[in-house]
Amino acid sequence: MAEKSAVGFIGIGIMGFHMARRLAEAGFPVSAWNRTRKKATALERFGVRIADDASDAAKGAGAIIVMVSDGPASDAVIFGTEGDDGVLAAMDDGATLVVMSSIPMATAAAQGRAAKDNGLRYLDAPVSGGEPGARDGTMTIMAGGDQDAFQDLQPVFSVMGRSTHVGPAGTGSLAKLANQVIVGNTIQTVAEALLLAQSGGADPDAVITALQGGFADSPILQNHGRRMIAGNFEPGGRCAIQLKDTRTAVELAHAHDLELPVTSLVQQAYESLVEQGRGDLDHNAVWLELRRRNGLETD
Amino acid sequence: MAEKSAVGFIGIGIMGFHMARRLAEAGFPVSAWNRTRKKATALERFGVRIADDASDAAKGAGAIIVMVSDGPASDAVIFGTEGDDGVLAAMDDGATLVVMSSIPMATAAAQGRAAKDNGLRYLDAPVSGGEPGARDGTMTIMAGGDQDAFQDLQPVFSVMGRSTHVGPAGTGSLAKLANQVIVGNTIQTVAEALLLAQSGGADPDAVITALQGGFADSPILQNHGRRMIAGNFEPGGRCAIQLKDTRTAVELAHAHDLELPVTSLVQQAYESLVEQGRGDLDHNAVWLELRRRNGLETD
Secondary structure (H helix, E strand, O other): OOOOOOEEEEOOOHHHHHHHHHHHHOOOOEEEEOOOHHHHHOOHHHOOEEOOOHHHHHOOOOEEEEOOOOHHHHHHHHHOEOOEOOHHHHOOOOOEEEEOOOOOHHHHHHHHHHHHHOOOEEEEOOEEOHHHHHHHOOEEEEEEEOHHHHHHOHHHHHHHEEEEEEEOOOHHHHHHHHHHHHHHHHHHHHHHHHHHHHHOOOOHHHHHHHHOOOOOOOHHHHHHHHHHHOOOOOOOOEHHHHHHHHHHHHHHHHHOOOOOHHHHHHHHHHHHHHHOOOOOOEHHHHHHHHHHHOOOOOO | OOOOOOEEEEOOOHHHHHHHHHHHHOOOOEEEEOOOHHHHHOOHHHOOEEOOOHHHHHOOOOEEEEOOOOHHHHHHHHHOEOOEOOHHHHOOOOOEEEEOOOOOHHHHHHHHHHHHHOOOEEEEOOEEOHHHHHHHOOEEEEEEEOHHHHHHOHHHHHHHEEEEEEEOOOHHHHHHHHHHHHHHHHHHHHHHHHHHHHHOOOOHHHHHHHHOOOOOOOHHHHHHHHHHHOOOOOOOOEHHHHHHHHHHHHHHHHHOOOOOHHHHHHHHHHHHHHHOOOOOOEHHHHHHHHHHHOOOOOO
16 A cells, blocks of 8 residues: 555444544545544545545545444445445455454454455554544554554554554554453552552552562552552443453463463453442452441442 | 761672672671671672671661661661671660561561660661662662661662662561562463463464553563563573462561562462462563463473
């Protein structure tokens, strides 16, 4: 794909809006489509063409980016539904299908095979960084699939953030799952260390400050750790989502005959929080669960 | 304590040497003593006076820093042994005893009480950062004890690194224990996430690169994670030490009627490694243990 070739963008949610806007502002000809057309029309003032349907957005584009809610929604857009042929049938030969939604690894692998069978290139390239990352072009993009396509798409990805190719189709989603596992387990770890410190008479907030810059330091310690000590469980990332991701990781591990002991234990903590109706709290609420299990007040 | 008042320094090991050297180079009058005198004499060319015994190093000093191997060694220096009265008896009224060795919390608390009973001030101020931190003055200093003494000692601490006061005597050691808990648990967490990624066909080294700068990132991911993937288990921090610290943390938690589920699980991993004779490997060897438990090759 030559630089500044046309991009089709499907799925104009909070993040998709900023991603499509940044591409248009960088000089890419962008055609956008969204199931609810109204959300897409705000892109017109950035020079984005609003497509009539997903197939229309795909035609003539070197890359089609899909940023819809989940795996089934991406399948519907790609393979079509009643009365809609889907983008796969509409794409130019040799064009690249880029699914940036967070989808199951198996969904990504199947989409990758279908794209190949249709003479297309494929990348699953989920992101982290949230709305600020999408707005400022500082997202982390984890890409699996065709390595040549990944190289060719650098001008596109670089507008949105920092991208890394991690393996074949599906491994972008897998890398994001690894990300979520580390986040959840580290929150639990920080909760245990801070509870120990607090119970022994240390000021846990001062302990967080003391550990800053050392081997024990992390964004989780500074962000989630400080907020749990302060009793702030406003999301951020919700327990229900953390449970879903952790469960997916443990199930995938089991499919590979793997036991991940700490991850399984952390899954139990999130299961318990969701069962208690705390699924909408920030995932740093394992602090509350750890205190509850130890018979301590939970604020 | 006024700036540049005399400092007694007891325990000239690898780290103590650099700490005493930096103090002398910063203009503090330093008297050093080491059980093996020869190790201390190399400090003379930096203007350090070599004391005849621990009491001699303590006399006339505003602060006495103890940097010996462990809790019992610090007790011996402070309270004396056969034929040696110890520094407590030799210190000037109102001087500050600063134990920078890593010692048990209960040892620090008892030393703090004894110091107070003798009209002295006390800080337990263990460090992290290893030899490079001691050499370059970039150590993390976690201090428990008399807050006024901590403030007065800022000119001394700032020569050695960044210091934070975290609570009463003993909590410096407790903060260091929290540090070790986070390090050990995070290594296990990183091992589980990378094994999941690798088993699903992702390049684990590329996954580490992909996660750089995001919420899942940490010095442990970048350092211990990369080395475990490369099959590099050269210490660094040894499994035997990580087991000792993790066991101490779990026992302390039990003394407070606390269960720390992930920390206890990580303790089991290090128990197993030490039982297998792998105690001298780097603590990132939980990667090997995780693979072994899952019936995979262990390189």
